Amino acid sequence: MNSTRDRAADFYRRLPPWTVPVLLIVLVVLAGNAMYVLRLANNNPISWTAGISHHLCRVTCGRPAIDPNVGFITQSLGHQAALDVLHGHFPWWNYFEGLGQPLAGEMQSAALFPLTLLFALSSGLLWFHVSLEVIAGISTYFLARRLSLPVFFATFAGMLFALNGTYAWLGNAVLNPVAFLPMLLLGIEMIIDSGPSASKRGWYIAAIALALSIYAGFPEVAYFDGLFGGAWAVVRIFSVPGAQRPRVLRRLGLGGLIGVVLALPSLVPFYDFMKVAFLGGHTAAVDGLVRLPKEAISSFFDPYVFGTIFSSTNVNSVWGEIGGYFGASICVLAITGLFGPRLRTLRVFLALWTLAGLAGSLDLLHSRVIWNLIPLVGTSSFPRYIMPSCEMAVVVLAALGLADFTLSTRAKRLFTSSTVLMVLVLLWCVNYARPFNKGVVLSNKARIIFIGLDLLPFIALGLLLVLGRLHKFKVTPLLIALVVVGESLLLFFVPTAESPKQITIDYAPIHFLQKHQGEERFLDFAVLYPNWGTEFGLNSLSSIDLPYPKSFKNYIEQRLYPGLTPGNQFVIKGGLYGVEKQEGELAKHFQNYENASLKFLLIPSSVVLSPALTKLGVTQVFRDALATIYQLPHPRGLFSTSSSSCTVQSTNDNVANVNCPTSGATLLRTELSMNGWKATVNGKPVTITTVEGVYQQITVPKGPSVVEFSFYPAHERYALLLGFLGGLFLIGSFVDERRPFVRRRGRHQA
Numbered sequence: 001m002n003s004t005r006d007r008a009a010d011f012y013r014r015l016p017p018w019t020v021p022v023l024l025i026v027l028v029v030l031a032g033n034a035m036y037v038l039r040l041a042n043n044n045p046i047s048w049t050a051g052i053s054h055h056l057c058r059v060t061c062g063r064p065a066i067d068p069n070v071g072f073i074t075q076s077l078g079h080q081a082a083l084d085v086l087h088g089h090f091p092w093w094n095y096f097e098g099l100g101q102p103l104a105g106e107m108q109s110a111a112l113f114p115l116t117l118l119f120a121l122s123s124g125l126l127w128f129h130v131s132l133e134v135i136a137g138i139s140t141y142f143l144a145r146r147l148s149l150p151v152f153f154a155t156f157a158g159m160l161f162a163l164n165g166t167y168a169w170l171g172n173a174v175l176n177p178v179a180f181l182p183m184l185l186l187g188i189e190m191i192i193d194s195g196p197s198a199s200k201r202g203w204y205i206a207a208i209a210l211a212l213s214i215y216a217g218f219p220e221v222a223y224f225d226g227l228f229g230g231a232w233a234v235v236r237i238f239s240v241p242g243a244q245r246p247r248v249l250r251r252l253g254l255g256g257l258i259g260v261v262l263a264l265p266s267l268v269p270f271y272d273f274m275k276v277a278f279l280g281g282h283t284a285a286v287d288g289l290v291r292l293p294k295e296a297i298s299s300f301f302d303p304y305v306f307g308t309i310f311s312s313t314n315v316n317s318v319w320g321e322i323g324g325y326f327g328a329s330i331c332v333l334a335i336t337g338l339f340g341p342r343l344r345t346l347r348v349f350l351a352l353w354t355l356a357g358l359a360g361s362l363d364l365l366h367s368r369v370i371w372n373l374i375p376l377v378g379t380s381s382f383p384r385y386i387m388p389s390c391e392m393a394v395v396v397l398a399a400l401g402l403a404d405f406t407l408s409t410r411a412k413r414l415f416t417s418s419t420v421l422m423v424l425v426l427l428w429c430v431n432y433a434r435p436f437n438k439g440v441v442l443s444n445k446a447r448i449i450f451i452g453l454d455l456l457p458f459i460a461l462g463l464l465l466v467l468g469r470l471h472k473f474k475v476t477p478l479l480i481a482l483v484v485v486g487e488s489l490l491l492f493f494v495p496t497a498e499s500p501k502q503i504t505i506d507y508a509p510i511h512f513l514q515k516h517q518g519e520e521r522f523l524d525f526a527v528l529y530p531n532w533g534t535e536f537g538l539n540s541l542s543s544i545d546l547p548y549p550k551s552f553k554n555y556i557e558q559r560l561y562p563g564l565t566p567g568n569q570f571v572i573k574g575g576l577y578g579v580e581k582q583e584g585e586l587a588k589h590f591q592n593y594e595n596a597s598l599k600f601l602l603i604p605s606s607v608v609l610s611p612a613l614t615k616l617g618v619t620q621v622f623r624d625a626l627a628t629i630y631q632l633p634h635p636r637g638l639f640s641t642s643s644s645s646c647t648v649q650s651t652n653d654n655v656a657n658v659n660c661p662t663s664g665a666t667l668l669r670t671e672l673s674m675n676g677w678k679a680t681v682n683g684k685p686v687t688i689t690t691v692e693g694v695y696q697q698i699t700v701p702k703g704p705s706v707v708e709f710s711f712y713p714a715h716e717r718y719a720l721l722l723g724f725l726g727g728l729f730l731i732g733s734f735v736d737e738r739r740p741f742v743r744r745r746g747r748h749q750a
Contacts, residue, residue, distance in 0.1 A: 065171025
């Protein structure tokens with residue numbers, strides 16, 4: 001028995017010291033996603049971002065995330081990117097969206113991000129998010145350890161950031177780069193610590209974190225996180241002796257430079273697409289003025305004071321712009337942590353950044369004007385994208401505050417005062433929210449649940465008040481940590497419980513289109529919303545994205561649906577009215593739709609087809625209880641020639657066999673024309689011209705010919721080369737730095 005116990009103890013001692021903290025962080029993340037992991041709920045966003053499924057719910061069917069782009073883009077385009085890579089293709093182009101458009105250059109798909117491969121799995125979205133949350137938590141743990149926090153408090157910090165409000169609420173690609181913010185800060189701290197050493201340079205983690213945050217697919221969030229990291233570095237550089245600062249600054253600059261170089265394969269396609277893209281509201285005149293309404297203040301501290309996500313139409317503007325929350329109990333510790341003596345300058349910076357971020361989000365005292373002086377800030381959705389860095393600041397302060405509580409009598413008194421202050425803040429939040437909650441109709445079960453959500457932060461603060469009086473006990477810090485992590489876990493858990501417990505997708509119309517569509521397209525009428533066609537390998541003329549091809553936007557406004565807004569959403573809006581309006585536009589511009597290779601209409605079976613379309617020859621070819629499919633009489637093929645005497649056969653979207661009895665004929669391809677497309681005829685390059693503002697056209701010779709098209713971002717070869725060289729430089733520098741350690745270790749072992 002003793003020998004078994006000794007072997008177990010010896011095995012435990014051999015484990016790295018971070019093993020248990022990492023396992024605890026992973027377990028907390030799994031607990032937060034337990035409804036999905038245990039299959040008690042289904043997180044497939046098709047249930048609320050498309051109309052092709054039926055679902056069952058426990059109490060009410062709510063929205064498990066704020067942004068529907070988790071379905072339109074994250075899931076559907078991520079799935080396509082993963083399939084492209086697994087089939088040996090670079091994910092440069094998406095053939096299934098609109099007239100086709102860049103996939104990697106679209107950026108939000110995170111097409112070149114390694115974790116995107118998870119979307120090849122049936123539950124890929126779940127494990128994609130879980131992986132990001134785990135990375136965020138573990139990186140925060142190591143950051144806290146680098147700040148000299150003991151293991152317990154570092155684990156506490158890692159758990160909190162893994163369960164942050166951005167991860168709980170948003171769902172779409174906005175949250176992807178957040179995982180690499182603590183990794184970036186960790187890299188900066190490693191560089192700061194490397195100041196005394198000429199050999200240990202420590203910039204590698206910062207470079208890798210910066211590159212991954214860009215590959216993760218949401219450059220605006222990566223930019224705001226980079227601003228936070230830059231400000232953190234400026235604050236921390238003053239802790240370095242003056243003689244060592246030039247060395248540290250060089251390493252910070254090198255880490256930033258190599259990080260950008262490593263990310264060039266993702267940045268270059270994005271930049272090339274941006275030059276010809278419509279960017280929607282991302283202008284200083286629009287985004288530079290966007291702010292949260294004042295009632296959003298309550299949601300930062302009491303996240304469900306207005307109910308669950310979009311459950312109250314009285315506060316839609318709050319949900320439309322907010323990017324996360326803090327929670328009440330974590331704020332108690334953050335306030336406590338602000339006044340500790342160690343890392344004094346860093347603590348003040350974290351508090352000021354959080355206050356400035358909230359002030360800019362709410363435009364208090366017109367502070368947004370000051371933020372907009374920073375390049376590119378005025379063209380981004382500031383209230384949403386600043387929140388991850390504010391949450392990071394609060395988590396670090398909270399971990400420092402809990403550590404102070406164990407060491408300082410003054411911190412214990414401050415802890416109690418902060419708890420009382422937060423109780424008063426919560427009372428104000430509830431009172432302020434009362435008028436906005438009037439008139440919201442709830443079922444009895446939902447009302448009970450919402451009452452529980454209202455009580456949750458008060459219960460947490462009540463427990464903290466009690467524990468503050470028991471500060472003499474050694475177990476008190478552990479109990480405080482359990483309360484704060486427990487509240488964060490329950491707050492994180494709420495949206496997952498809003499997901500349906502069962503989803504039944506109506507695959508019959510999908511399978512019909514997969515069998516009969518060929519290379520032509522279908523138009524959605526609020527059944528298989530954009531870009532869900534991409535998920536199932538279906539060419540959909542409908543599309544929604546940002547950035548969006550400007551030429552296609554112009555074509556829609558001029559030839560397909562004049563007056564449609566916004567310009568990046570070719571979708572059905574407004575329920576039955578929107579369907580009828582789209583039918584009318586289709587009838588008015590019928591020939592243009594057929595010329596866009598539109599073959600099928602996917603319409604809810606509850607809708608009676610417009611007589612105008614029936615007169616034009618539109619016929620029903622499929623029907624079930626949910627959807628009806630209609631076929632247009634004469635859709636133009638993906639490939640067509642100017643001469644009726646030519647024959648065209650295509651084997652896929654990129655290859656056509658053409659046979660023309662005379663010379664001078666042209667081949668038209670209804671794929672979006674864009675810089676980066678190349679064509680060959682019998683292996684010889686030919687010039688692609690743009691017709692009707694969007695389509696591709698080439699000249700074909702007399703006789704049989706094989707025409708091949710290929711898309712490659714214009715400057716990607718240089719980007720891949722530079723990225724490869726940057727990777728070699730990083731690896732070589734790391735190996736060179738480790739060599740003295742290896743030699744010393746070898747001599748010691750000898």
